[in-house]
Amino acid sequence: MQEENKVIEYKSLAKVTKGSSGLKELAITCVCLANTQGGNIIIGVEDKSKMPPSDQKIPDSIMNTTVSRLRNLCFNVSISLNDKEVHENGGEFFSIAIHPTLKSIATTSEGKIFIRIGDQCQPARGEDIVRLASEKDAFQWELQIRNVKVSEIPEGSLLWLGDEIRNSDRVKPFVKEMSDIEIAEHYNLVIDGKLTNLGILWLGDFKQRSRIVYPLTVQYIVYDELEKKVRKVDWTDNTKNPKDLLLDIEKEAIELGYFDEFPQGFFRNKIRHYDGRLIRELLINAIAHKSYTISGDIFIRVYPNRLEITNPGGLPLGITKDNILHTTNRRNPHLIRILHDLKLMEGEGSGYDLIYEITGRDSKPYPEVISDFNSTTVSQSSKILDEEAVLLMDFIAKSYPLSQKELIALGIVARHKKVLTTQLTRELQLNDEERVRSYIGKLLEKGILISRGIKKGTEYLINPKLLKNSKINIKPTLKVIEPHRLKALIIEDLERYPRSEANEIRKRLEEVPIEDIRKIIYKMVRKGELEHTKDKTYRKYWLAKKNRNNIEN
Structure with a gap:
């Protein structure tokens, strides 16, 4: 069975058969799932073993009673009962599906509001409730129908969209066989012959886009060492769709292509201040996760030592700076779907993995995320923390086939020289130290890393034999x-x-x-x-x- 995550929760059968306290706890889980992305609660499976007792039999009456009582213990929560299942060990279990609330806020029968943070349910604070209400509006924004008919959009818009979709290898064959208007309907750009907000964003002209509340506008500002503006470019005329806008920003942002040089033997190694893939991912995140129900531009601020990208709206509900690497929550799911199918962004939940991999290989600080209700700012430093770590990461990446997880973990060890299990767990944003094994297990097997100490005192460092074989002139350090x-x-x-x-x-x-x-x-x-x-x-x-x-x- 799958591990518990933001949409899956395992509960023992005792929760629904022994007393009312277990059902009240279950109702809280229903509320927090409904207030975010929905999910499934699997009942009858023990949390530790992830399997039901082999002799467990569940009468239909218990299943029906559970759903009935839960409906009385929580409001504005849509609960449906799934079929009973039999595990391979012979034990029975069942699950209930919790559907996300689209317009209302789910509460317990006592009027309490809970939200999902990672795989935990937490009481909503005052600012969380405001965000929650705002998120409900944002979720509906994309599909709101405007009084603009398909015949009123610029000629060639539908043809352009159809060609872009058909040329993408991320789109299934049956979608490519659709007509241009059917493709627009498939992606919810057109409903009943009229454009949605999302449709105007992609297919409309500048007049139609300007009437959206609120359109996609961007400002690019460059500062000098005294933080005085030296250059500014803006895209506030609404003449471009999201793809053309993204490509034009990348073309105009020449300062983001600057690089550092440092010696590598007879040659000089060039490391860009900001990797092109990192820039693309940060920009596309700002466009995809922008709150289109809050007024404001996306700001790209370039300083001599850092890049800051600010977009209107806080982080999506349930995501914090401390779980952003493993938690996903789509604020604009239909927009994200198009961006993904047009190959403009990574798959769901893999964007920050790529950012951590790139910054790890270039030995640069991980991006700093600052978020409140009105805006989210991501700050990325251009500083190289350790030039030797860059050369070492390059040697290892060329010599060993490594997964993205392994490159992320290796980047942390390389920059620190030596890292404790507890520190590695914290930097990887993991809740359980056991999960670190999936990041460093094969690195230990391949002899890239070695470990010292036991349990929480275990520390990981680069294998000295590998350092010797790399023939990189790495200075000895007392850190290890x-x-x-x-x-x-x-x-x-x-x-x-x-x-x-x-x-x-x-x-x-x-x-x-x-x-x-x-x-x-x-x-x-x-x-x-x-x-x-x-x-x-x-x-x-x-x-x-x-x-x-x-x-x-």
């Missing part, structure tokens, strides 16, 4: 020093500078993370190899007498 060698350095340091604080030792061993120094010091204290003052905040350490005698002898 082995524990016993670090202990010897600390002993030598305290022999010269007794009664030192951990931070003072860190200043003299500046490359070594303070966490590693503290770990060794605490271990030496437990073994009686170090002594220390009684105060906790500014504790000083020195070699124990027996340790000093061993050194002298």
Whole structure:
């Protein structure tokens, strides 16, 4: 069975058979699913084993009673009962489908509102309720019919759309066989002979687009070191459809094509400030996830050290800066469908994976996302964090066939030199440390990475043998020093500078993370190899007498 995610939830049969508290909890799950994208609750499957007990039998009466009681415990929630199923182990289970609410807000019978954040249900805050109401309007915006007939749009618009769709390898054959008007209807650009808002965005002229509330407009602004405007281009005349607009922005944004150079043997390696695929993905995200019910332009601001893209509307409901890598929620699903089929954007949920892969390979910071109700800003730095990591990532990518997940994880390890399991889990935005295995398992098997330590103390680093074979002139670093060698350095340091604080030792061993120094010091204290003052905040350490005698002898 699938893992639990934003649209799938597993519940034990005991939730619906033992007391009312389980059903109330189930009602909360129904509400939070209805307020986002809907989903399925699978009842009778144990959460840990992901399978029902082999001897479990479920009478139809329990299934019907469950749905009936849930309908009484939550309002504005559409619940339907699916057929009973039998697992391969013989145990029975059933599921209920929760449909998304399109215009109303789902609540429990007590009037409480819940939303889905990743795979968790959380109470809605005041600002969440405002966003939720706004999202309902945004979801309907695309399909609202305008008083514009197909005969009133510019000649050639339907022909252009038909040719674009038929030339795409992402479109199924039966769609390519449709007529031009049927293709427009298939993508909800035309309904009953009239254009929708989405249809005017793609097929209308500048007058028709200008009447949309609110049209797609963009401003591109370049700043100097003092953050003064030095160049500005805008697209506010509504003359272009989304594809032509995107291509024109990429053509005009010459500053985004600048690059850095650094030596690589007899040659010079060029790394663009912003990879072309990264620019495309950030721009298309701004267009696809813009709130078309909020007034405002998309702003592309280019500074000497960073790129900022701001679009009207906050992040889609259920998505935060801390789960954006694994959580998806379509604000404009029909627009996204066309952009995907025209090969302008990656598949659902894979856009930020590509961004993380690119920034990891170029050893650049991951984009910073800042979002409130009115706008979302994505800031991407142009700075290369580690030139050696760029060369190393390039060597490994050419020498080993690696998946996108593996490249993302490898990029994190390469830039940090060494990373703990807990830190890797956090940077990959994972809820469970066990899921890290899917990112680094094969990297360990292939000998690209090695691990040290156990459980939460496990740390990963690039295999020294691989560094040697790469023939890249990588400078040695104390960041990856082995524990016993670090202990010897600390002993030598305290022999010269007794009664030192951990931070003072860190200043003299500046490359070594303070966490590693503290770990060794605490271990030496437990073994009686170090002594220390009684105060906790500014504790000083020195070699124990027996340790000093061993050194002298």
